[in-house]
Amino acid sequence: MNHQPAATDFRQFIDYLRAHQELLEIDVAVSPELEAGAITRKVYETGAPAPLFQALENNPHGFRILGAPAGLSRRDGQRYARLAAHFGLPKNATPREILETIISAGDRTPITPVQVSNAPCKQNVLLGDDVDLHRFPIPLLHQEDGGRYFATYGFHVVQSPDGRWDSWSVARAMLHDRRTLVGPAMAQQHIGMIHQMWREQGKNTPWAMVLGAPPAAMAVAGMPLPAWVSEPGYIGALTGQPVEVVKCETNDLYVPASAEIVVEGEISVGQTAMEGPMGEYHGYAFAEGKPQPLFHVKAVSYRDRAILPICVAGTPPEENHTLWGTMISAEALKHCRQQQLPIDMAWCSYEAATCWLVLSVDIDKLAVLNTDADSLVQLIAEKFFNSHVAWLVPKILLVGNDIDITDINQVVWALATRSHPKRDFHDFSDSPGIPMVPYLDAEDKQAGRGGKMIINCLFPEAFAGRQRATTANFEHSYPETIKQQVNRRWRDYGF
Numbered sequence: 001m002n003h004q005p006a007a008t009d010f011r012q013f014i015d016y017l018r019a020h021q022e023l024l025e026i027d028v029a030v031s032p033e034l035e036a037g038a039i040t041r042k043v044y045e046t047g048a049p050a051p052l053f054q055a056l057e058n059n060p061h062g063f064r065i066l067g068a069p070a071g072l073s074r075r076d077g078q079r080y081a082r083l084a085a086h087f088g089l090p091k092n093a094t095p096r097e098i099l100e101t102i103i104s105a106g107d108r109t110p111i112t113p114v115q116v117s118n119a120p121c122k123q124n125v126l127l128g129d130d131v132d133l134h135r136f137p138i139p140l141l142h143q144e145d146g147g148r149y150f151a152t153y154g155f156h157v158v159q160s161p162d163g164r165w166d167s168w169s170v171a172r173a174m175l176h177d178r179r180t181l182v183g184p185a186m187a188q189q190h191i192g193m194i195h196q197m198w199r200e201q202g203k204n205t206p207w208a209m210v211l212g213a214p215p216a217a218m219a220v221a222g223m224p225l226p227a228w229v230s231e232p233g234y235i236g237a238l239t240g241q242p243v244e245v246v247k248c249e250t251n252d253l254y255v256p257a258s259a260e261i262v263v264e265g266e267i268s269v270g271q272t273a274m275e276g277p278m279g280e281y282h283g284y285a286f287a288e289g290k291p292q293p294l295f296h297v298k299a300v301s302y303r304d305r306a307i308l309p310i311c312v313a314g315t316p317p318e319e320n321h322t323l324w325g326t327m328i329s330a331e332a333l334k335h336c337r338q339q340q341l342p343i344d345m346a347w348c349s350y351e352a353a354t355c356w357l358v359l360s361v362d363i364d365k366l367a368v369l370n371t372d373a374d375s376l377v378q379l380i381a382e383k384f385f386n387s388h389v390a391w392l393v394p395k396i397l398l399v400g401n402d403i404d405i406t407d408i409n410q411v412v413w414a415l416a417t418r419s420h421p422k423r424d425f426h427d428f429s430d431s432p433g434i435p436m437v438p439y440l441d442a443e444d445k446q447a448g449r450g451g452k453m454i455i456n457c458l459f460p461e462a463f464a465g466r467q468r469a470t471t472a473n474f475e476h477s478y479p480e481t482i483k484q485q486v487n488r489r490w491r492d493y494g495f
């Protein structure tokens with residue numbers, strides 16, 4: 001089955017997963033109250049196929065839920081299959097192929113969306129007083145959560161008041177009451193910036209939220225592109241075709257026509273309510289919620305038998321690592337290339353819960369720079385720390401390109417064996433960063449300090465383009481003839 005359409009349409013994505021044994025249709029009755037969340041968590045933790053809950057309890061309108069849409073797979077040769085499908089890539093795509101595909105879209109002219117008249121998302125439309133979010137089987141995902149989460153795998157749609165910037169961005173939203181959601185809109189994130197522009201005019205922010213979007217749209221909405229870059233155009237460049245959109249019922253925003261569910265309305269200029277706590281991407285649930293803006297829902301539209309996708313956040317790997325982490329990696333690599341840093345790969349190790357960004361240093365290019373570790377660390381801090389992407393990840397590891405940085409075992413080995421305790425741990429904990437990092441204290445958060453650091457895992461010889469020592473393993477310690485012979489005779493030996 002062709003993998004391309006999986007990127008541009010959520011139902012095609014579902015069909016694609018089914019065709020490649022990455023989907024399990026669950027026909028027995030499952031409760032949206034903790035049971036669907038627990039199943040999805042176990043799926044992440046075992047690499048099982050994505051569960052499509054077909055028969056949810058207390059669900060007279062026949063809605064469905066899809067768990068683990070970008071979970072990793074335990075199937076041989078298709079670990080990243082669900083993620084790769086978001087980009088129309090084959091199931092055996094490698095992390096490097098995925099990053100280069102995402103980055104290459106930035107080299108092409110943005111393709112702006114097209115309006116279409118046939119919009120499946122308008123099969124059912126509820127307006128005004130008829131809006132009742134309780135119609136949906138909104139799941140309770142973890143017992144620690146302060147409420148039911150309607151949006152854990154969807155994106156917000158807002159536009160700057162001057163109409164020049166369309167922002168599609170992923171963030172969570174919790175059910176507040178039958179016509180209100182509540183969720184974060186951090187000032188440093190683009191939804192927060194645009195919300196602030198409307199607030200300065202004393203107005204509510206026109207808003208929509210999309211669930212079950214084209215997977216490529218969902219991915220780019222989770223990508224830290226710079227401010228004033230409109231995600232819809234980037235998505236078009238990524239898939240090679242314009243996103244098909246349709247106008248909202250109650251405002252002038254446009255949303256993907258094939259979306260499973262669209263809610264629309266306004267972000268309140270000033271009203272807030274308690275949101276959370278929630279099991280989060282770093283792997284913890286904190287005890288307290290926080291006041292966050294209210295999202296007033298004025299209309300809801302959805303496809304027949306709509307499918308609500310969910311991410312059950314927590315310890316890796318879930319979509320905050322596999323999707324957000326990958327989009328951070330792509331944007332970070334793009335940024336390093338633009339700044340002409342000697343970096344040939346960037347990877348937010350999934351296992352480190354989006355708290356590590358590993359940069360692979362091309363030691364031939366490094367030698368040409370004629371620099372040393374302290375200067376390289378300062379250069380990276382200078383060229384990188386003030387970017388939108390670097391704000392999101394506190395710890396940066398610099399590793400030689402003899403290491404495959406997408407392999408956590410190799411990264412751990414390099415970190416353990418190549419970093420000197422006195423020289424190589426560089427403290428940038430006063431630099432600004434995302435306040436969600438678990439080890440930050442209240443004072444850090446108050447001051448906007450991100451707890452950042454750069455760890456140099458390059459031996460001094462790397463700065464002259466040399467290795468300190470050869471690596472002792474199957475790959476490096478034997479001539480090709482012996483390796484080939486051993487591989488050829490492997491079964492004969494009795495293995």
Ligand SMILES: Cc1cc2nc3c(=O)[nH]c(=O)nc-3n(C[C@H](O)[C@H](O)[C@H](O)COP(=O)(O)O)c2cc1C
Binds near residue numbers: 153168189319324
């Ligand atoms: C599954 C998932 C959940 C996310 N949840 C949030 C969230 O609740 N709040 C947030 O600020 N960012 C969240 N993100 C990360 C943002 O989507 C990401 O930083 C993106 O760059 C934000 O868009 P912007 O750069 O246009 O502001 C999430 C990402 C993913 C993939």
Ligand SMILES: [Mn+2]
Binds near residue numbers: 190224231
């Ligand atoms: Mn953006």
